Amino acid sequence: MDSAALLDLLGNENRRRILRLLARKPCYVTEISDYLGVSPKAVIEHLRKLEEAGLIESRVDDQRRKYFHIARNVRLEVNVSPYGFASKSAYPASSSFDITTCRHLSLDVAWEDADELDDLLRALEDLEQLENELSLAQRWVQGRLCDVLDGISETVGTGPESRIYADLLASIRTEPKSVGELSEDVDAPREVVADLLESMADEGVVRRTERGWELTTS
Numbered sequence: 001m002d003s004a005a006l007l008d009l010l011g012n013e014n015r016r017r018i019l020r021l022l023a024r025k026p027c028y029v030t031e032i033s034d035y036l037g038v039s040p041k042a043v044i045e046h047l048r049k050l051e052e053a054g055l056i057e058s059r060v061d062d063q064r065r066k067y068f069h070i071a072r073n074v075r076l077e078v079n080v081s082p083y084g085f086a087s088k089s090a091y092p093a094s095s096s097f098d099i100t101t102c103r104h105l106s107l108d109v110a111w112e113d114a115d116e117l118d119d120l121l122r123a124l125e126d127l128e129q130l131e132n133e134l135s136l137a138q139r140w141v142q143g144r145l146c147d148v149l150d151g152i153s154e155t156v157g158t159g160p161e162s163r164i165y166a167d168l169l170a171s172i173r174t175e176p177k178s179v180g181e182l183s184e185d186v187d188a189p190r191e192v193v194a195d196l197l198e199s200m201a202d203e204g205v206v207r208r209t210e211r212g213w214e215l216t217t218s
Contacts, residue, residue, distance in 0.1 A: 001053055003087040006076055009053055014038060015046050019070070022056060026069035079142060083149050083163055156205050164188060168196060169205070169215065176212035 010016055014036055021027055021035055029047070033040045047068055050056045057071040078087045099105065152166040167186040171177060179197065183190045197213050200206045207216050 001055075001074070001089055003076060003089040006053070006074070006089050007078070007087060009049060009055075010076070012046070014042070015050060018043070018046055018050065019055065022068060022070050026059075026067040028065045028067050032068070081142065081146050083146060083167065156200060156203065164192075164196060165200065168193065168200070172206065172212075172214055176209060176214040178212045182213065 010019075017036055018032055021032060027035075029040050029043050032047070033043045036043065047056065047058075051058065051068075055071055055074065056068050058066050058068045060066050073092045075090045075092075076087065077090070079085070149163070149166040149170075152169060153162040156165045156169065164186055168182055171182055171185040177185070179190050179194050182197070183193045186193065197206060197208070201208065204216055206213050
């Protein structure tokens with residue numbers, strides 16, 4: 001599901017509360033209504049939107065009561081920094097994914113062969129610890145990323161527009177791009193982008209070629 005649509009969907013507190021409840025156990029409408037303290041009609045509308053988004057599913061029991069439960073694992077990430085706002089949603093990687101291909105990670109958590117209860121509980125503890133460490137690592141990377149972008153901005157730009165210099169240089173660091181492409185990448189007017197590029201060209205940081213604007217150094 002698109003991350004923007006997911007953010008809009010989860011912007012409603014009652015829908016978040018429904019998901020928290022369903023994460024504990026499957027529930028039917030009356031249970032959810034009592035938990036939220038809202039009418040069954042309102043609950044049904046929230047459930048409809050969550051079901052359409054693919055976040056929940058329903059089944060009917062022997063008493064013909066309709067139960068709702070979480071349908072899948074979805075991760076939503078939101079990054080807010082002086083250099084931009086970004087969000088992305090992702091589903092768990094396939095169990096066949098080789099984590100060793102992630103060259104910046106070094107992991108030693110053996111859960112594949114866990115079968116007995118004690119083994120499974122130890123695997124759970126290891127994975128929860130790993131989840132916490134990865135969260136800390138993401139926060140550390142985000143902080144260092146902003147530090148590097150600050151350094152780039154201070155090196156090549158001055159004034160209130162200095163942050164956009166870093167965005168422009170990051171955008172063309174792998175391939176030349178036109179003013180129009182850069183305008184879309186950094187979400188700025190073409191004329192502003194063109195002026196900034198000319199300014200950096202005067203400093204010898206970038207140059208215009210037949211393929212577009214590119215860095216003067218590799």
